[in-house]
Amino acid sequence: MKTWLSLLSFGLLSMSMAHADIQKLQQNLKTNFPDMPAKSVNSTPVKDIYEVFMGGRIVYTNDEGRYFFVGSLIDLPAQKNLTEERTQVLSAIDVKQLPLKQAIKQVKGKGERVIYLFSDPDCPYCHKLEAELAKIDNLTIYLFMFPLTSLHPEAERISRQVWCSKKPYQTWTDYTLNKKQPTGKDSCTNPIQDNIALAEKLEITGTPTLFLQDGSRIPGGMSAEDLEKRLAEIKK
Incomplete structure (x- = not known):
């Protein structure tokens, strides 16, 4: 029981920390780029790297929101272009x-x-x-x-x-x-x-x-x- 509770507590703590980092990044983006709002900010499978959807495209950065990576995030073993998949989801319309x-x-x-x-x-x-x-x-x-x-x-x-x-x-x-x-x-x-x-x-x-x-x-x-x-x- 203690082990299960410990795992649950650790998982909730990790989620809370990730959410806090996303909030920090969102605030940094607003401060650094007030004329280029981010439509969404999400975590990625890569530790401490976040997906930012802005200007109709996906870019990647850390919680500082100063330096950006532009390109495709590839899951090589699974043969998946994660950037392409996410772009299709984020750029869809009603x-x-x-x-x-x-x-x-x-x-x-x-x-x-x-x-x-x-x-x-x-x-x-x-x-x-x-x-x-x-x-x-x-x-x-x-x-x-x-x-x-x-x-x-x-x-x-x-x-x-x-x-x-x-x-x-x-x-x-x-x-x-x-x-x-x-x-x-x-x-x-x-x-x-x-x-x-x-x-x-x-x-x-x-x-x-x-x-x-x-x-x-x-x-x-x-x-x-x-x-x-x-x-x-x-x-x-």
């Missing part, structure tokens, strides 16, 4: 909160599987993703046009023209896949500025960025084969 009225909806086949895509009409990687999406059936796409005007000065105008067209998704794919310039007006009421604000709120810093039905985030392009695997995993 897709039910997305304002779908700001998106172009396209249903392919039965449309049983759903993705939410933030994309720039002049982004080369977005064009590559569109070519991959063209290979996938039984899919509903909610396309949030998100022009990165600092990189692509004409992207906002093109996005407005796509939205204002009679067949927005067809106009989108005609442009992104076939280089066919939109010819319609760009002066109708449109959600492009709202989409830019939404992307900033969701800490989307590049295009394309995908969200799946479970809220998981996929930054960058993905092959049709890999996306099919991810979609199948969600259905399980």
Whole structure:
């Protein structure tokens, strides 16, 4: 009985100390980086090293919060990228909160599987993703046009023209896949500025960025084969 109580007491003491260290780190981060708030601070399997999620990415530090490690934390025996796994958890969103009225909806086949895509009409990687999406059936796409005007000065105008067209998704794919310039007006009421604000709120810093039905985030392009695997995993 004494041994059991001793182990329990030690465990509670260890948890209390770890929590105290996290609180110390949180305070140090607020003091050292008041303009860059941490969304979460958690312990890691490495003693005295903590995971900090800030600016849409994971970094590692000790309780001083002064020096940081940037990169992947790997569990080599288990062959797991712990940083990647945690990033998927921490960067996920509640897709039910997305304002779908700001998106172009396209249903392919039965449309049983759903993705939410933030994309720039002049982004080369977005064009590559569109070519991959063209290979996938039984899919509903909610396309949030998100022009990165600092990189692509004409992207906002093109996005407005796509939205204002009679067949927005067809106009989108005609442009992104076939280089066919939109010819319609760009002066109708449109959600492009709202989409830019939404992307900033969701800490989307590049295009394309995908969200799946479970809220998981996929930054960058993905092959049709890999996306099919991810979609199948969600259905399980």
